[in-house]
Amino acid sequence: KQEVTQIPAALSVPEGENLVLNCSFTDSAIYNLQWFRQDPGKGLTSLLLIQSSQREQTSGRLNASLDKSSGRSTLYIAASQPGDSATYLCAVNRGSTLGRLYFGRGTQLTVWP
Amino acid sequence: SQTIHQWPATLVQPVGSPLSLECTVEGTSNPNLYWYRQAAGRGLQLLFYSVGIGQISSEVPQNLSASRPQDRQFILSSKKLLLSDSGFYLCAWTQQGGNTEAFFGQGTRLTVV
Numbered sequence: 362k363q364e365v366t367q368i369p370a371a372l373s374v375p376e377g378e379n380l381v382l383n384c385s386f387t388d389s390a391i392y393n394l395q396w397f398r399q400d401p402g403k404g405l406t407s408l409l410l411i412q413s414s415q416r417e418q419t420s421g422r423l424n425a426s427l428d429k430s431s432g433r434s435t436l437y438i439a440a441s442q443p444g445d446s447a448t449y450l451c452a453v454n455r456g457s458t459l460g461r462l463y464f465g466r467g468t469q470l471t472v473w474p
Numbered sequence: 475s476q477t478i479h480q481w482p483a484t485l486v487q488p489v490g491s492p493l494s495l496e497c498t499v500e501g502t503s504n505p506n507l508y509w510y511r512q513a514a515g516r517g518l519q520l521l522f523y524s525v526g527i528g529q530i531s532s533e534v535p536q537n538l539s540a541s542r543p544q545d546r547q548f549i550l551s552s553k554k555l556l557l558s559d560s561g562f563y564l565c566a567w568t569q570q571g572g573n574t575e576a577f578f579g580q581g582t583r584l585t586v587v
Contacts, residue, residue: 403581407576412573462520466517
């Protein structure tokens with residue numbers, strides 16, 4: 362069974378800081394890993410998708426890395442802004458063509474001005 | 475471009491009443507469709523998935539059912555709601571094959587009273 366853990370559960374930082382959010386998973390046999398953002402009471406917005414053959418993906422101020430052998434991924438947020446405040450979720454597709462995702466419980470990020 | 479719609483956004487229902495939540499996807503054909511539930515203090519849990527019209531698979535035993543009457547329509551139902559059915563319900567889609575990015579709807583907040 363795939364278990365996904367995200368650390369820390371909550372993070373509060375001043376604007377401008379560079380951040381690292383961590384995600385670990387127990388079964389390294391994955392198809393891909395996806396990072397999402399969730400604003401309060403809203404659905405999930407896809408941020409980055411990393412295929413199992415890739416080491417990292419970048420989009421703007423976001424950079425996600427994947428180390429499949431150690432079962433870890435990190436989401437790096439550069440120069441954080443108050444608008445980055447949200448819950449960030451990590452999800453792994455556990456080697457299935459059905460696209461079933463296993464989610465962590467998320468990291469709640471607050472960036473204050 | 476592809477879009478996913480969920481409705482209603484919010485629903486308050488008495489115990490024992492029926493439920494129908496609807497999800498539709500536009501701009502793609504033959505998607506994989508999913509219903510997830512996000513309960514307070516817990517991660518997202520997959521409830522149902524579908525790889526085609528009339529094809530429904532359940533991940534966990536429960537009081538809910540799902541149907542896919544059309545290629546891009548996914549419905550979550552219950553004949554009699556329980557208090558424990560309260561939660562945030564999210565519909566998602568991926569392309570066939572599963573090794574692709576997942577996209578989520580805006581969710582339905584269900585409160586059973």
